[in-house]
Amino acid sequence: MKSEPDVYGIDDLERDGREPWDGVRNYQARNMMRDDMRIGDPVFFYHSNCKEPGIVGIAKVASEAYPDPTQFDPESRYYDPKSSEDSPRWMLVDVEFVRKLKRTITLAELRAHPGLDGMILTRKGNRLSITPVEKPHWDLILGLE
DNA sequence: GCCAACGTTGGC
DNA sequence: GCCAACGTTGGC
Numbered sequence: 075m076k077s078e079p080d081v082y083g084i085d086d087l088e089r090d091g092r093e094p095w096d097g098v099r100n101y102q103a104r105n106m107m108r109d110d111m112r113i114g115d116p117v118f119f120y121h122s123n124c125k126e127p128g129i130v131g132i133a134k135v136a137s138e139a140y141p142d143p144t145q146f147d148p149e150s151r152y153y154d155p156k157s158s159e160d161s162p163r164w165m166l167v168d169v170e171f172v173r174k175l176k177r178t179i180t181l182a183e184l185r186a187h188p189g190l191d192g193m194i195l196t197r198k199g200n201r202l203s204i205t206p207v208e209k210p211h212w213d214l215i216l217g218l219e
Numbered sequence: 220g221c222c223a224a225c226g227t228t229g230g231c
Numbered sequence: 232g233c234c235a236a237c238g239t240t241g242g243c
Contacts, residue, residue: 076241100226123241181242199224201240220243227238 075133075169076122076203084119084131084174092136092170096144097152099164103204108139108165110206117169118207118215120195121178128180129215137168175219189214 075095077083087093098104112135119131141162144152157163185196194205207215 078241127242199240199242201225203240223240223242225238225240228236230235231233 075117076120078123079121079130080124083121084171087119087131087133087169087171088174090171092168094142095166095169096142098142098166098203099152099154100203103202104165106204106206107167111135111139111167113137116172116212118212122203126178126180128178128183129175130178131174132172133169134172135167136170139165139167142166177219179215179218183218184215187214187218 079085082093095107098107115135117133117135118129119133121127121130141159142152142164144150145154145157145162145164146159147153148155152164154163181196184190184193190196190211193207193211194200194202195207
């Protein structure tokens, strides 16, 4: 799961312990939270749009999917006037801090590793903020720490 | 700051 | 349903 460190980084999650993953406004990413995530699933926390993009920590899914409250709040930058409480358009899950990695495993490093070919995250032009990680890739990446 | 790679919107 | 125009993401 990607987040911009200037907006909400791994240090913020460590401080808060747990956080609703709000603001996702992409259908594919929403569908993954709604349909594919289960409580307890492990998550890589990825810093995007920063000096050194890469994986910085581990979190876990801490709730079932439920409607993102920011879509109903006109004051929120994530407000969606086309959504309604009756049929909410955007869902989220809560995410819980597990630990920081000892070091950042950079995107450049992930890209350069031959064993990680096929990862959606490292595909050129990938903009999805939530992507699945295959178990072998997960283990390989943790081995790089 | 640039720009590639999308996703969304809306006219037709 | 097509597609041009536009907006956004995010690496570099």
